[in-house]
Amino acid sequence: MTSPGKPGDPAAAVLRVGVLGAGVVGSQVIRLLLEQADDLAARVGARVELAAVAVRRPHRHAEVPAGLLTDDAAAVVADPSIDVIVEVMGGIDPTRELLLTALRRGASVVTANKALLAEDGPTLYAAADAAGADLYFEAAVAGAIPLIRPLRESLAGDRISQVLGIVNGTTNFILSAMTATGDSYELALKEAGRLGYAEADPTADVDGFDAAAKAAILASVAFHTRVGAADVHREGIGAVSAADVAAATEIGCVIKLLAICERNGGAAPGGAADGGAAAGDDVVADETESVSARVHPVMLPNTHPLARVDGAFNAVYVQAESAGQLMFYGPGAGGAPTASAVLGDLVAVARNRVAGGRGPRESAYADLPLRPFGEVPTRYYVSLDVLDRAGVLSAVASTFADGGVSIATVRQQGRGDDASLVLVTHAAPEAALAATVDKVAALDVVRSVASVMRVMGEVQ
Amino acid sequence: MTSPGKPGDPAAAVLRVGVLGAGVVGSQVIRLLLEQADDLAARVGARVELAAVAVRRPHRHAEVPAGLLTDDAAAVVADPSIDVIVEVMGGIDPTRELLLTALRRGASVVTANKALLAEDGPTLYAAADAAGADLYFEAAVAGAIPLIRPLRESLAGDRISQVLGIVNGTTNFILSAMTATGDSYELALKEAGRLGYAEADPTADVDGFDAAAKAAILASVAFHTRVGAADVHREGIGAVSAADVAAATEIGCVIKLLAICERNGGAAPGGAADGGAAAGDDVVADETESVSARVHPVMLPNTHPLARVDGAFNAVYVQAESAGQLMFYGPGAGGAPTASAVLGDLVAVARNRVAGGRGPRESAYADLPLRPFGEVPTRYYVSLDVLDRAGVLSAVASTFADGGVSIATVRQQGRGDDASLVLVTHAAPEAALAATVDKVAALDVVRSVASVMRVMGEVQ
Structure with missing residues (x-):
C-alpha cells in the first residue's frame, strides 16, 4: 500500500489491485472497480486503484484503460507495488504458480478458481499463512450467493451437520426442463446449449466435475477438514432418464443434482434444539465421526426447500445443530453476479490491509476422517x-x-x-x-x- | 485478554466473556460456550472463557456454573478483565448505559437487541469507534439467518437496491394459517397463542414494531445510511381480513407482512446485468436518490421466492445491482438459532481481538435522504x-x-x-x-x- 496515511482518511491511502484475466467475470470486475471507485474508497477506508490487468491478448480489450494492460501475468504478481491480486483467469497451471508467487511476497489473493482450490487449496492456504496474507474465494462457489463467509464466519460458533447444494446451473436447468416438459436428457441438453446455459463441451457440468470441486470447497469449510476434489464421489446427470423424472413426479419428488456434504456419526453433545438429521432421513447409529462429500442425482421431495430452485439458479441448504435449517439462494454464475462476490472479497481484504490485520485463516483443525462412498x-x-x-x-x-x-x-x-x-x-x-x-x-x-x-x- | 501468549497457540491466550441475561437465548449461549469450548478455542485461536453471567435473580439459574452468577450487571460491564460483553437481556434502559460503559472501556459487544439498535444505534456505534471496539449484532435480525454479515461484507462491493424481509415469525405464522384455513385474523391469532407462536401481549409482533426495528437495521446496513425505528412507516396485520386473504388467493398471491427497504431514484451507472427493480414493479422515474423503510402487509405473487416462506420461518430477499436476486432463509427466532448467531459474532469478535484488529465499522457514509412514506x-x-x-x-x-x-x-x-x-x-x-x-x-x-x-x- 503506498502512502498509508492516517487511518480513517480515505484519500491518504491507496490500495493497488492487479487483475489476472478479463473474460466474462474479469471484465465485470474491472468495470465495477472503475465505476464504483468512490463507494469502494468509502467502504474500505482507502482508495482501491486498478493497477494492472494481465490478459493473453491485450489488443482485444479496448474496455480496459490504456497503460494497464499487459500479457505478462508473472510481472503483475511479482510487482511489489501491487497489494491484492484478483484471479479470474481460471485453470490449474500456470495459475497456481502465479498465485503462489503473489502470496509468498505477502500480496493478498481473491480468486474465483474452484478447480484450483479443490485440486490444491492446502498449498495456497499454507503460502497465505506463511506470509500473513489473505486468500478469499467467495466467488468460487455459487457465484454471488454469500456462502463461504456465512459458513466460516456466521456459523463459526455452530456445528454444521449437512450441506446440500444445487451448485451447477447447467445441470439444474436441464433437470428442471426435463421435469417441466418430460423431455429426454439429450433433448434438454440440446435446448440448454441453444439458450446458452450449456457450453459446447458440457462435460465439466453434466458429468459433475464442476459441482464436485464446489462440494470439496464447501465440505472443507463446513467441517474444518481438508477435502479435495479427488475425495468427492461424483456421478453426473447423463444417466437420468425421462422415466426417472416421471417416477419422481409420481412420488411427489423432483430430481436434482446435489453436492452433498455430510458429517456422520459422533453423537452431538446433548440438548441441541433443532439438530440432528433432516426429517425423514434415517440416522445410522455410528460411533466414529467422519465426513463425506459426493455429487449425484437424487430424488428430493417437493416439500424440500431446494426442490423449488429451478432453472439456472443455485441454492445451498445448510443444517446446523443450533441454527437449524438455513438456505441461501441466488444466481450461481454469470459475469456480474460473480464479480459482485469478487468485489465483496476485495473490500474485505482491503479493509484487513488498512487495519493491518487479516481475515480468518484456513481452518482444518477438526481433521475428520473421510468416509469412503461405499460406507x-x-x-x-x-x-x-x-x-x-x-x-x-x-x-x-x-x-x-x-x-x-x-x-x-x-x-x-x-x-x-x-x-x-x-x-x-x-x-x-x-x-x-x-x-x-x-x-x-x-x-x-x-x-x-x-x-x-x-x-x-x-x-x- | 490475559496472558496473550504467542499467536497461533490457542492454549496461551484466554478471552473472557461476560453475558448479560440468561433467558431463552442467554441460556443457550451459555450452554454452547461451555459445551463447545474446545471447538471455539480452535476456531478463535484463543480459549473463550465464560467469566460472568449477570441476571436479575441469580438463585433461579442452576444451569450456570456456581461462582459466575451475579445480579450486578454494572460490575460485569466495568470489569477490566472481561474482553467481550454478550448482551441478551433486551430492553432499552438500563441496557444502553451498560453497553456504553463496556464499549467506552474498549470491551467489544455482541448484542441481539434490535430495539436498542433501532432506537439509538448511532450512539453505540460512536462509542465503539471511539474506543476501537467491535459492535456486532447478527442475532438482532432474523435469528440464525446470516444477514448482517452478507449485507455489510459479502455485498460490500455491490449496490443494493431493495431488501424485502419476512422478519417476524408470529405474523408470518398467523398469515400462513389464515391462508391455509380461511380463518379470521382473530381466530388465527388465538391459535398462534395456543401453540406458543404469539405472546400473551402480541402487540410488538402483530402491530409491526418488531419488524420495524429490523427494517431500520437492515436499511441502515444495506444503504450505508442511518435509519432509525422512527423513520420506518409501520402498519400491522390486525386489519387483514379473511376477505383480503381470499382476494389474494384469487389473483395468485399470498399476503405477507414485509419489511421493505428500498433505494429510489438515482440512476445506477450503466451496464448492470441483473440490476434495477424486480420484474413487475414499475420504476418511478426520479432524479434524487433516496431510501425508504416501511413495514406493512402486501399481496405477493405465488411465484415470488418469499411467497413460499410459511409458518414461523423468516426469509430476506435482496436485490443488488450486480449480484441480482438473493434470498436468505431460516429460523428467525428461538433460543438455539439466535444463540448460533451470537456465537458466530463472538468468534468473529474474538478473532479480531486475537489478531489485534477489529471488524467493519458502522458505515453511514452514503447518508442518503429518507423519503417520506407519502412519496x-x-x-x-x-x-x-x-x-x-x-x-x-x-x-x-x-x-x-x-x-x-x-x-x-x-x-x-x-x-x-x-x-x-x-x-x-x-x-x-x-x-x-x-x-x-x-x-x-x-x-x-x-x-x-x-x-x-x-x-x-x-x-x-
Missing part, C-alpha cells in the same frame, strides 16, 4: 417391472433383507401380464444398497429395473 | 362492490386518472344486482394512491370496498 448411508428408490404372480414380493423382499437393507415403503400395481413394484429403502451403506439392487435386478421374477435413484428427505 | 412509490390492489350498471367503470377509471394513478389491470364481474370490480394499479406515490382510493370509495356507484392492499411483484 456412506444412502437411501434408494427402486422401481421394478415384475411378473404379476404370487411370490414376487416375497422374493424381492427377502433379497433386500439378505442384503441388510430395510424397506421403508413398497407399492405394487398390477398391469395385465406384469406389474410394477416401487420401493423406497431405509438408509443403509451405499455399497450394500448397490449390491442388493443388482441382486434384485437379477431375480427371475424381475423383468427389468425401470428406475433406480437415491432419495433424500421424507418421501411419500 | 414512496407503491401499487394497490383494490376490490370494489359496485352497482351493476352502465358508467360504473368509467366513473371509477376517471377518478383514478384524476388522481394521477394509472391502472394496470381491471376485471369486472356481474353478480345479480351488483358487481365486483377488481383493479391493480401501476406505481404511484403512496399519498396519491391512498387519497384516490378514498375518493373512489366515496363514489355513488361504489357500494363498498371489499379489499385494499398494497401489491409487489408481477400480479396476474
Whole structure:
C-alpha cells in the first residue's frame, strides 16, 4: 500500500489491485472497480486503484484503460507495488504458480478458481499463512450467493451437520426442463446449449466435475477438514432418464443434482434444539465421526426447500445443530453476479490491509476422517417391472433383507401380464444398497429395473 | 485478554466473556460456550472463557456454573478483565448505559437487541469507534439467518437496491394459517397463542414494531445510511381480513407482512446485468436518490421466492445491482438459532481481538435522504362492490386518472344486482394512491370496498 496515511482518511491511502484475466467475470470486475471507485474508497477506508490487468491478448480489450494492460501475468504478481491480486483467469497451471508467487511476497489473493482450490487449496492456504496474507474465494462457489463467509464466519460458533447444494446451473436447468416438459436428457441438453446455459463441451457440468470441486470447497469449510476434489464421489446427470423424472413426479419428488456434504456419526453433545438429521432421513447409529462429500442425482421431495430452485439458479441448504435449517439462494454464475462476490472479497481484504490485520485463516483443525462412498448411508428408490404372480414380493423382499437393507415403503400395481413394484429403502451403506439392487435386478421374477435413484428427505 | 501468549497457540491466550441475561437465548449461549469450548478455542485461536453471567435473580439459574452468577450487571460491564460483553437481556434502559460503559472501556459487544439498535444505534456505534471496539449484532435480525454479515461484507462491493424481509415469525405464522384455513385474523391469532407462536401481549409482533426495528437495521446496513425505528412507516396485520386473504388467493398471491427497504431514484451507472427493480414493479422515474423503510402487509405473487416462506420461518430477499436476486432463509427466532448467531459474532469478535484488529465499522457514509412514506412509490390492489350498471367503470377509471394513478389491470364481474370490480394499479406515490382510493370509495356507484392492499411483484 503506498502512502498509508492516517487511518480513517480515505484519500491518504491507496490500495493497488492487479487483475489476472478479463473474460466474462474479469471484465465485470474491472468495470465495477472503475465505476464504483468512490463507494469502494468509502467502504474500505482507502482508495482501491486498478493497477494492472494481465490478459493473453491485450489488443482485444479496448474496455480496459490504456497503460494497464499487459500479457505478462508473472510481472503483475511479482510487482511489489501491487497489494491484492484478483484471479479470474481460471485453470490449474500456470495459475497456481502465479498465485503462489503473489502470496509468498505477502500480496493478498481473491480468486474465483474452484478447480484450483479443490485440486490444491492446502498449498495456497499454507503460502497465505506463511506470509500473513489473505486468500478469499467467495466467488468460487455459487457465484454471488454469500456462502463461504456465512459458513466460516456466521456459523463459526455452530456445528454444521449437512450441506446440500444445487451448485451447477447447467445441470439444474436441464433437470428442471426435463421435469417441466418430460423431455429426454439429450433433448434438454440440446435446448440448454441453444439458450446458452450449456457450453459446447458440457462435460465439466453434466458429468459433475464442476459441482464436485464446489462440494470439496464447501465440505472443507463446513467441517474444518481438508477435502479435495479427488475425495468427492461424483456421478453426473447423463444417466437420468425421462422415466426417472416421471417416477419422481409420481412420488411427489423432483430430481436434482446435489453436492452433498455430510458429517456422520459422533453423537452431538446433548440438548441441541433443532439438530440432528433432516426429517425423514434415517440416522445410522455410528460411533466414529467422519465426513463425506459426493455429487449425484437424487430424488428430493417437493416439500424440500431446494426442490423449488429451478432453472439456472443455485441454492445451498445448510443444517446446523443450533441454527437449524438455513438456505441461501441466488444466481450461481454469470459475469456480474460473480464479480459482485469478487468485489465483496476485495473490500474485505482491503479493509484487513488498512487495519493491518487479516481475515480468518484456513481452518482444518477438526481433521475428520473421510468416509469412503461405499460406507456412506444412502437411501434408494427402486422401481421394478415384475411378473404379476404370487411370490414376487416375497422374493424381492427377502433379497433386500439378505442384503441388510430395510424397506421403508413398497407399492405394487398390477398391469395385465406384469406389474410394477416401487420401493423406497431405509438408509443403509451405499455399497450394500448397490449390491442388493443388482441382486434384485437379477431375480427371475424381475423383468427389468425401470428406475433406480437415491432419495433424500421424507418421501411419500 | 490475559496472558496473550504467542499467536497461533490457542492454549496461551484466554478471552473472557461476560453475558448479560440468561433467558431463552442467554441460556443457550451459555450452554454452547461451555459445551463447545474446545471447538471455539480452535476456531478463535484463543480459549473463550465464560467469566460472568449477570441476571436479575441469580438463585433461579442452576444451569450456570456456581461462582459466575451475579445480579450486578454494572460490575460485569466495568470489569477490566472481561474482553467481550454478550448482551441478551433486551430492553432499552438500563441496557444502553451498560453497553456504553463496556464499549467506552474498549470491551467489544455482541448484542441481539434490535430495539436498542433501532432506537439509538448511532450512539453505540460512536462509542465503539471511539474506543476501537467491535459492535456486532447478527442475532438482532432474523435469528440464525446470516444477514448482517452478507449485507455489510459479502455485498460490500455491490449496490443494493431493495431488501424485502419476512422478519417476524408470529405474523408470518398467523398469515400462513389464515391462508391455509380461511380463518379470521382473530381466530388465527388465538391459535398462534395456543401453540406458543404469539405472546400473551402480541402487540410488538402483530402491530409491526418488531419488524420495524429490523427494517431500520437492515436499511441502515444495506444503504450505508442511518435509519432509525422512527423513520420506518409501520402498519400491522390486525386489519387483514379473511376477505383480503381470499382476494389474494384469487389473483395468485399470498399476503405477507414485509419489511421493505428500498433505494429510489438515482440512476445506477450503466451496464448492470441483473440490476434495477424486480420484474413487475414499475420504476418511478426520479432524479434524487433516496431510501425508504416501511413495514406493512402486501399481496405477493405465488411465484415470488418469499411467497413460499410459511409458518414461523423468516426469509430476506435482496436485490443488488450486480449480484441480482438473493434470498436468505431460516429460523428467525428461538433460543438455539439466535444463540448460533451470537456465537458466530463472538468468534468473529474474538478473532479480531486475537489478531489485534477489529471488524467493519458502522458505515453511514452514503447518508442518503429518507423519503417520506407519502412519496414512496407503491401499487394497490383494490376490490370494489359496485352497482351493476352502465358508467360504473368509467366513473371509477376517471377518478383514478384524476388522481394521477394509472391502472394496470381491471376485471369486472356481474353478480345479480351488483358487481365486483377488481383493479391493480401501476406505481404511484403512496399519498396519491391512498387519497384516490378514498375518493373512489366515496363514489355513488361504489357500494363498498371489499379489499385494499398494497401489491409487489408481477400480479396476474
